[in-house]
Amino acid sequence: MTQHRAIYERAIILAPLGRDGQLALMMLNEGGFSGVAVQDLNQLCTELDQGAGLLIIAAEALRGANLEPLMHYLEQQPAWSDLPLVLLTHHGGPEQNPSSQLGALLGNVTFLERPFHPMTLISVVTTALRGRRRQYEARDRLIDLSESELRLQNTLETLEQQVEERTAQLRHNEEALRQAQKMEAVGQLTGGIAHDFNNMLTGIIGSLELLRRRLSRGRTEDLDSLIDLGVTSANRAAGLTHRLLAFSRRQSLDSKPVEMNTLVTSMGELLQRSLNESIHLDMQLDEQLWVAEADPNQLESALLNLVLNARDAMPDGGKLVVTTANRHLDARFTEAQSNLEPGDYVVLSVRDSGCGMPEHIINRAFDPFFTTKPIGQGTGLGLSMIYGFSKQSHGHVTIESEVGEGTTVSLFLPRFTGNLGQNARIDQQQAPYAREGETVLIVEDDPAVRVLVSEVLSELGYAFVEAGDASSAMPILDSDQRIDLLISDVGLPGMNGRQLAEIGRQFRPGLKVLFITGYAEHAAVRGGFLDPGMQMITKPFTFDLLTAKVREMISA
Incomplete structure (x- = not known):
């Protein structure tokens, strides 16, 4: 040294x-x-x-x-x-x-x-070396700083690597948690469906089995009660399917301008009958309410579900208030929501003075098959259906609740901005029977559905031609065969029903088309799916609805 x-x-x-x-x-x-x-x-x-x-x-x-x-x-x-x-x-x-x-x-x-003088030289050298030593000290400090900087850089790199590893681990854990929650939701969903459908299938299969036994023994008395039991169970299953489609935002919506005040008022008597005498119903409707855009049938169902939920939250009586109002939602509100654009909305709110809900219940209120009601007194699909309906309608739904004070559920639906024109539905009572020569082309890949539709129309005097898919139907459309109406399933194998209708109208301009569908994603919003001269009914449908639609469309 x-x-x-x-x-x-x-x-x-x-x-x-x-x-x-x-x-x-x-x-x-x-x-x-x-x-x-x-x-x-x-x-x-x-x-x-x-x-x-x-x-x-x-x-x-x-x-x-x-x-x-x-x-x-x-x-x-x-x-x-x-x-x-x-x-x-x-x-x-x-x-x-x-x-x-x-x-x-x-x-x-x-x-x-x-x-x-020698002392002069020594003095000059001493001064020069003193300055040189300060330079060496500066060098050493720079080296120390450089080493400290290097250590700091290494530490930062290590920290960055640790942060990246930790972030990756958190993402992995988050994905695992999301997957676990997804599987829990799927399990809850399938478990709820299995439970409800097993009950309904028991009613359907049991009533049919009893009918078969009685008919085989020649007993024809008191069959109506068995038939009613089977039909009731089947209708419950159909309702459950519709609620599931609503929750998944895949139901077929017939969106149109809706005078919400008129709709709420028309349901007043039904709502009042659905409540206990100890519950006072109050309607506070905005007289300057905008016109909403929604499916009126689904809106009626949503309102009824909200009122029934409010009734169940007030077992000892109380006050239920149904209100309508105009509301403009700005970007600050809509950015926090999915599938929601800033703009004008019509709000339908149902407020009760019941027991209210704690926050952990509110957070799960829209989950499918989640219910706070005793077993057998609720499916847990009411609010999830309303949630799906609101989102599919490009709207929103909120819940505000306080334990012991009550709950308010608000349904936001977009304001209708188009031309109202003639939107009122005109009900024409017409006999469903066919006129001479009227012929229907039935395109359905399910043989059971095809046979049932054919039999019903045949009983009413309609001639019919059947096809199991679009490929079999096209030669019929391209022939001289008389066809007054095309009835087609939307979800056909290969070419779907909508594509078949397009080709059919090339062969026969102005061809009337009635679609029947159990589920078709692209037909979820009818306004963007149906052209003039086209209508749609969803499975399962009553034969009265089918025959009325057939008569209405052919006579139009």
């Missing part, structure tokens, strides 16, 4: 004429400083590469010499270094000595006139 320090604090002396160099080296040694004497600039630069605390150079050694190696060394010094140089001049001072010009080029220069 001492030898290392001696090299970096030594003096390199260049005084080639006479004994100046030896004398200067001797003075330094006597003063306790180390040094080395060299004969020319090349040797000086070689020694510089090994280390030096200062240079002592006689001015005459620089005159006429190639200063480029020395200048290059000085210019290439690191930022912390400014090598001290003692320039030995002749009597007369730097102002009168041309060596002063060299000093200006060399940088950190101290001029020392000859002859000089």
